[in-house]
Amino acid sequence: MLIDRRFAERIKKINPSSTLAITSKAKKLKAEGKDVVNFAAGEPDFDTPDFIKEAAIQAIKEGFTKYTPTTGTPELKKLICEKFKKENQLDYAPEQIVVSCGAKHSIFNALFVLVDKDNEVLIPCPYWVSYPEMVKLCEGKARFLKTSPENCFKITPQDLKRNINEKTKILILNSPSNPSGAVYSREELEALASICIKNKVFVISDEIYEKIIFDGLKHASIASLGKDIYDLTVTINGLSKAYSMTGWRIGYLGGPPDIVQAISRLQDHSTSNPASISQKAAVAALKSDSDFCKKSCQEFQRRRDYLVSRLKEFKKLNYVLPGGAFYIFCGIAKTGMDSFTLASRLLDEEFVALIPGNSFGRDDYVRISFATSLSQIETGLDRIKQWLEKQV
Numbered sequence: 001m002l003i004d005r006r007f008a009e010r011i012k013k014i015n016p017s018s019t020l021a022i023t024s025k026a027k028k029l030k031a032e033g034k035d036v037v038n039f040a041a042g043e044p045d046f047d048t049p050d051f052i053k054e055a056a057i058q059a060i061k062e063g064f065t066k067y068t069p070t071t072g073t074p075e076l077k078k079l080i081c082e083k084f085k086k087e088n089q090l091d092y093a094p095e096q097i098v099v100s101c102g103a104k105h106s107i108f109n110a111l112f113v114l115v116d117k118d119n120e121v122l123i124p125c126p127y128w129v130s131y132p133e134m135v136k137l138c139e140g141k142a143r144f145l146k147t148s149p150e151n152c153f154k155i156t157p158q159d160l161k162r163n164i165n166e167k168t169k170i171l172i173l174n175s176p177s178n179p180s181g182a183v184y185s186r187e188e189l190e191a192l193a194s195i196c197i198k199n200k201v202f203v204i205s206d207e208i209y210e211k212i213i214f215d216g217l218k219h220a221s222i223a224s225l226g227k228d229i230y231d232l233t234v235t236i237n238g239l240s241k242a243y244s245m246t247g248w249r250i251g252y253l254g255g256p257p258d259i260v261q262a263i264s265r266l267q268d269h270s271t272s273n274p275a276s277i278s279q280k281a282a283v284a285a286l287k288s289d290s291d292f293c294k295k296s297c298q299e300f301q302r303r304r305d306y307l308v309s310r311l312k313e314f315k316k317l318n319y320v321l322p323g324g325a326f327y328i329f330c331g332i333a334k335t336g337m338d339s340f341t342l343a344s345r346l347l348d349e350e351f352v353a354l355i356p357g358n359s360f361g362r363d364d365y366v367r368i369s370f371a372t373s374l375s376q377i378e379t380g381l382d383r384i385k386q387w388l389e390k391q392v
């Protein structure tokens with residue numbers, strides 16, 4: 001008998017990560033000894049602080065290596081509640097928290113319990129690559145909300161209103177944003193919240209870059225703006241970007257009790273708890289003063305300032321000043337190239353790796369990550385500048 005090797009419909013629709021083509025090629029070139037400047041990184045280039053590593057080593061030595069409660073240890077959940085209260089003015093009880101294997105997992109869990117077949121999920125464009133694919137996995141439909149550089153890639157209340165219909169279930173917000181660095185002000189969030197409340201639209205608020213924010217801007221959590229929006233919002237956060245802990249896989253969410261209970265059931269039967277050792281490391285991170293986060297934020301701002309001071313000289317690129325995260329989204333329309341062509345050629349000809357904007361829904365842009373040293377940024381920009389000047 002023949003083996004039926006057809007895969008489930010739901011996986012057939014999922015695109016491979018479009019950033020992979022460039023990043024794996026960049027790695028290959030580096031392994032061959034080429035001097036590659038990496039502007040493609042999606043993670044801080046700093047090491048995880050030693051005190052966090054020590055806490056994990058201690059956990060192993062003490063045999064803290066078994067299952068924990070599915071949604072996270074009481075110790076970690078208590079610290080997360082305190083963090084939400086102190087930094088985000090959000091009252092979540094420990095029963096309203098689920099700790100998962102990275103913020104990506106938290107977002108997927110939230111979508112999985114909320115999205116039904118053919119529900120629409122509103123995603124401002126440019127967007128983080130995984131949102132649309134996750135929506136597809138949940139059998140929902142992504143509806144993209146176009147934004148403009150003139151409005152710093154943020155949606156307006158009119159954009160939101162115009163796109164809501166009877167199928168709309170969720171709005172995904174990401175501030176500070178990957179890839180644009182856009183930061184929504186409290187007032188902007190209030191305007192969006194009132195439309196969501198009026199139309200009973202849930203919000204998944206991805207705040208993973210919260211601590212990387214520049215120019216004294218203040219991060220605001222949409223769920224903190226009132227009871228009605230609190231009841232409709234799942235707040236996502238994690239340790240990956242703030243504490244340079246991408247490999248430890250700790251993310252978490254807070255939300256209304258009914259949604260969180262459903263997510264807890266899902267996690268019970270899918271992944272169970274995130275790694276016990278990583279949870280101990282997360283406890284050490286959340287107990288620490290904010291010194292590490294502040295210093296890394298200052299370093300990112302220094303790099304951003306240098307980058308934009310240089311980009312001003314680039315006649316063929318335009319950009320919007322990122323208010324947070326560690327990316328700058330550069331318009332390439334004047335080069336006459338699409339984003340994949342430009343990224344591939346830059347890598348082949350100048351050994352500079354950056355991410356084509358088509359991965360984020362904008363083929364007329366590329367994303368430059370400044371999660372790399374100032375000297376690498378300088379070298380990379382010199383190469384891009386010379387290369388662009390050679391193009392007619």
Ligand SMILES: Cc1ncc(COP(=O)(O)O)c(C=O)c1O
Pocket residue numbers: 042101102103104105128174177178206208238239240241246250251
């Ligand atoms: C916008 C955004 N959300 C979520 C994540 C996922 O974070 P984690 O590594 O904690 O899963 C990323 C990672 O790149 C991101 O850019």
